[in-house]
Amino acid sequence: MAGTAAAGTEADDRAGRVRGRRIGVVVAVLTTIVLVFFARRIATDWPHVLDGSVPDDDLAEKYVASPWLAYGHMVPGVVYLLGAPLQLSRRFRSRHYVLHRRLGRVLLGCALLSGVLAVVLGFVFAWGGRTESFATLVFGSWFVLCLVLAFRAIRSGRVPDHRRWMVRAFAVGLGVATIRLWVGVFTGIQLGLLGMTDEPMPARSTFGVAFWLGLGMHVAAAEWWLRRTPDLDG
Numbered sequence: 001m002a003g004t005a006a007a008g009t010e011a012d013d014r015a016g017r018v019r020g021r022r023i024g025v026v027v028a029v030l031t032t033i034v035l036v037f038f039a040r041r042i043a044t045d046w047p048h049v050l051d052g053s054v055p056d057d058d059l060a061e062k063y064v065a066s067p068w069l070a071y072g073h074m075v076p077g078v079v080y081l082l083g084a085p086l087q088l089s090r091r092f093r094s095r096h097y098v099l100h101r102r103l104g105r106v107l108l109g110c111a112l113l114s115g116v117l118a119v120v121l122g123f124v125f126a127w128g129g130r131t132e133s134f135a136t137l138v139f140g141s142w143f144v145l146c147l148v149l150a151f152r153a154i155r156s157g158r159v160p161d162h163r164r165w166m167v168r169a170f171a172v173g174l175g176v177a178t179i180r181l182w183v184g185v186f187t188g189i190q191l192g193l194l195g196m197t198d199e200p201m202p203a204r205s206t207f208g209v210a211f212w213l214g215l216g217m218h219v220a221a222a223e224w225w226l227r228r229t230p231d232l233d234g
């Protein structure tokens with residue numbers, strides 16, 4: 001009997017490790033996509049920001065016109081995305097608890113700044129129009145709320161709740177990459193299948209829908225993950 005129980009625990013551990021590795025690969029791929037788009041932004045915007053010229057595409061024009069707002073959102077967002085996986089790793093938390101707390105404060109500040117400015121961006125930039133503004137308001141507010149509730153939970157010693165709210169916030173942050181994947185899918189359909197080659201920027205008309213799909217999928221995925229891994233609480 002004891003042997004069967006031990007074999008069961010070993011199998012659970014193995015399954016947990018495989019699950020952890022898979023999710024690690026997904027997080028790494030999505031983070032890389034965000035980094036590529038961030039690097040592309042810098043390469044497109046900064047020559048214009050530095051020499052005061054106006055780019056000839058209307059998306060870059062907004063980033064160049066408001067670099068403080070745009071990079072006040074992107075830079076802390078990237079710092080948060082790079083640091084959060086470490087914070088969510090149970091091994092890191094249990095081995096480096098003091099560092100987890102210190103780094104947590106820095107990353108929380110970064111994420112809150114990025115999230116609040118995301119909502120402003122969604123109105124000031126809104127390349128994808130009202131659909132994008134509304135999606136940004138809904139998911140940006142959700143992102144900020146999750147962070148605030150995670151902080152409140154840990155201040156009152158509710159560790160499992162703290163983990164749950166932090167997982168939810170991270171899922172939204174990572175959703176930024178999935179928006180770009182949807183933009184790619186829609187652009188492929190518009191150019192390849194519908195032959196919309198006359199449109200200068202076909203992605204624009206579907207940009208807002210990509211926001212809803214990308215971020216909505218990530219909110220749902222976080223709930224799915226939390227139901228599958230209640231055993232990781234704490």
Ligand code: HEM
Nearest residue numbers: 037038077078118121122125126127136139140143173176
């Ligand atoms: C926390 C991690 C985040 C990172 C690393 C991040 C990164 C970025 C990057 C790199 C861009 C420029 C994209 C491009 O040129 O293709 C961008 C733009 C933007 N982000 Fe974020 N972001 C984050 C979170 C969010 C959240 C939570 C929201 C709102 C739900 C949001 C809303 C926006 C908006 C509205 C834009 C402007 C899009 C446009 O040009 O119309 N971001 N972000």
